[in-house]
Amino acid sequence: MPQENIISVSDLTKYYGNLLAVDQISFEVKNQELFGFLGPNGAGKTTTINMLTGITKPTSGKASIAGYDITKEPIKAKGLIGVVPDVSGVYDEMTALGNIDFSAKLHSVPKEKRKARAKELLELFNLYERRNDRVGTFSRGMKKRLMIATTLVYEPKIIFLDEPTTGLDVQSSRQIRDLIKEMNKDGTTFFLTTHYIEEADQLCQRIAIINKGKLITVDTPERLKKMVQTENMIEISFNNTADFSEKLKDLNPVKNVVRVADKFRLYVTDLSETLPLIVDFANHNQLKVTSIVTLKPTLEDAFVSLTSVRPEVMANEARDA
Amino acid sequence: MAKTFMPNVKKIVYIAEKDVKIYFFKGPNLTFGLLLPVVLYLAFAIGRTVDPTNAVPGLVAVAAFFGAGAIQAISLPLERRTGTFNSLVTAPISLFTIMLGKALAGFFFGIVLSFTYTIIMIPFGPLPNLPLLIMGILVSSFMFSTFGLLLSAPFRDIPQAMPPATVVRIAMVFVGGVFTPLTMLPTALQTIAYALPLTYSVSALRQAWNGNINLQMYLVDSAVQIVFAIIFLVAATKILKRTIE
Numbered sequence: 026m027p028q029e030n031i032i033s034v035s036d037l038t039k040y041y042g043n044l045l046a047v048d049q050i051s052f053e054v055k056n057q058e059l060f061g062f063l064g065p066n067g068a069g070k071t072t073t074i075n076m077l078t079g080i081t082k083p084t085s086g087k088a089s090i091a092g093y094d095i096t097k098e099p100i101k102a103k104g105l106i107g108v109v110p111d112v113s114g115v116y117d118e119m120t121a122l123g124n125i126d127f128s129a130k131l132h133s134v135p136k137e138k139r140k141a142r143a144k145e146l147l148e149l150f151n152l153y154e155r156r157n158d159r160v161g162t163f164s165r166g167m168k169k170r171l172m173i174a175t176t177l178v179y180e181p182k183i184i185f186l187d188e189p190t191t192g193l194d195v196q197s198s199r200q201i202r203d204l205i206k207e208m209n210k211d212g213t214t215f216f217l218t219t220h221y222i223e224e225a226d227q228l229c230q231r232i233a234i235i236n237k238g239k240l241i242t243v244d245t246p247e248r249l250k251k252m253v254q255t256e257n258m259i260e261i262s263f264n265n266t267a268d269f270s271e272k273l274k275d276l277n278p279v280k281n282v283v284r285v286a287d288k289f290r291l292y293v294t295d296l297s298e299t300l301p302l303i304v305d306f307a308n309h310n311q312l313k314v315t316s317i318v319t320l321k322p323t324l325e326d327a328f329v330s331l332t333s334v335r336p337e338v339m340a341n342e343a344r345d346a
Numbered sequence: 347m348a349k350t351f352m353p354n355v356k357k358i359v360y361i362a363e364k365d366v367k368i369y370f371f372k373g374p375n376l377t378f379g380l381l382l383p384v385v386l387y388l389a390f391a392i393g394r395t396v397d398p399t400n401a402v403p404g405l406v407a408v409a410a411f412f413g414a415g416a417i418q419a420i421s422l423p424l425e426r427r428t429g430t431f432n433s434l435v436t437a438p439i440s441l442f443t444i445m446l447g448k449a450l451a452g453f454f455f456g457i458v459l460s461f462t463y464t465i466i467m468i469p470f471g472p473l474p475n476l477p478l479l480i481m482g483i484l485v486s487s488f489m490f491s492t493f494g495l496l497l498s499a500p501f502r503d504i505p506q507a508m509p510p511a512t513v514v515r516i517a518m519v520f521v522g523g524v525f526t527p528l529t530m531l532p533t534a535l536q537t538i539a540y541a542l543p544l545t546y547s548v549s550a551l552r553q554a555w556n557g558n559i560n561l562q563m564y565l566v567d568s569a570v571q572i573v574f575a576i577i578f579l580v581a582a583t584k585i586l587k588r589t590i591e
Contacts, residue, residue: 078436082591104438112429118368130360131437175433 031056031183031214032077037086039072046072048238049086054183054216059209061229062218065334069238070218071111074185077216078108090183104132107181109172111188111218117161121152121171124160125178132179139178146174149204166197173201183214190224202228226324236332249327257296258320261303262288264313272310276302290320354443361434361447366454369421374508379416379459383408386516390525398471403551404524409463410486411515411544414456415494421448422498422586423507435590445583449491456487471555478554478564486547489571492578493543499585518544527552543574 032054039047047069075081090102129139147153150170190198425431501507522544550567
């Protein structure tokens with residue numbers, strides 16, 4: 026079963042009036058896969074999730090969850106999925122326990138299991154002490170954790186996570202990422218949208234890149250990186266923080282130098298030729314090399330190359346979300 | 347069939363229970379549901395000779411009308427704005443099940459307010475026929491709850507949903523012969539009144555307070571209200587479906 030497709034999307038299109046939000050996208054998600062959907066704001070990520078989860082109807086095209094057509098058999102399809110939205114999906118006026126209990130009831134979880142599972146999840150997410158408090162008094166991180174708990178209580182086969190760590194502190198983000206990895210190991214399929222390129226790289230087995238409603242590519246993070254023909258890069262720092270960019274540019278194999286904080290990123294034609302020249306350069310200028318690393322293309326490089334969207338733009342969008 | 351229907355009945359109750367817990371004591375709910383009927387009644391009654399056999403059933407009907415609809419003007423638009431409505435939509439239940447759950451919450455609120463006003467008004471009028479009163483309040487509250495859903499279905503926020511719903515309801519109170527018998531209204535208004543759901547609720551409740559009960563008329567009034575409720579519920583579901591698509 027693991028290699029079977031559990032989500033199949035074919036020519037899925039969504040118009041809002043005259044605005045084309047999603048343009049004939051097609052892809053598959055394998056059973057037990059951790060699949061990432063990466064793109065800037067307005068790329069069509071949330072619209073795609075909304076179509077796959079029955080929140081909105083596709084204008085045209087087909088999509089199925091475990092073989093159930095999302096428009097023809099929506100209730101069967103929805104019986105297999107859990108959705109953790111970007112914005113709040115929990116009731117501020119209810120308690121944490123009340124929210125979990127309500128979600129479990131809607132998904133027909135038996136009473137005994139409901140109680141035990143709610144306790145287990147509240148403890149897992151460090152919310153047990155606050156279980157009888159109104160959710161309106163919770164922080165954003167606590168609400169996000171509760172949203173995930175309200176989904177996990179009915180143990181869905183596939184979980185759609187829309188921006189799971191946006192706006193969260195480092196500790197909460199790490200906790201959620203660890204949990205996603207753990208659950209994926211145990212067999213849950215994840216469909217994850219994110220602004221964070223690094224997060225997608227760390228978590229996802231395959232990534233779809235979407236921009237302006239169009240699906241640009243679907244591949245593994247490593248293959249996406251290999252698709253990018255970037256130059257060789259060396260990142261170097263010296264014991265002196267003065268700007269040596271211009272001098273470094275004079276070295277023969279160096280095509281360009283970019284200063285990144287206290288380091289210099291050198292774009293070179295040949296690595297083996299450059300390294301001894303850097304040592305000579307340091308000796309000549311009475312400098313000590315404090316660090317030197319060769320850099321491979323990152324997923325960020327691949328993303329920039331494929332979408333022409335700068336990573337800073339993505340980071341700003343994630344911060345503003 | 348029974349197997350699939352039963353869990354849905356439970357889920358309708360769960361949704362209603364959740365709505366009652368969350369929205370019962372919300373400010374706009376209490377203002378529109380509890381205070382507006384009495385304000386309208388006083389606006390009509392002060393300075394006039396009021397026949398309690400006509401006015402009390404009107405007040406009870408208006409309480410059901412505003413009470414059952416008030417919760418709908420809050421719960422549906424607010425849930426759509428905050429995003430919690432999506433949690434309902436992504437659950438393995440139909441949109442119609444969600445709407446029935448919401449209708450049940452309004453139904454409950456309408457019943458509570460109607461009986462509250464009935465008890466308050468007992469010293470000011472004759473005693474009603476209890477079975478007809480109970481039946482009348484149940485049918486009216488359900489119909490008005492579905493009407494509230496219809497009025498709020500196109501909107502995504504409370505400030506958008508409240509004004510049109512309030513204007514429509516207040517206009518209906520004045521045209522629907524609530525505190526005066528229909529026969530006392532001009533012919534043109536009488537014709538309009540027969541197209542309004544409130545008219546049939548008031549008519550049925552008047553039967554409950556009337557010494558000479560016309561059972562046939564009562565049953566016709568109740569049947570018309572049930573037909574209205576079905577139409578409102580189906581139309582509200584369709585409108586909502588269209589707006590979320």
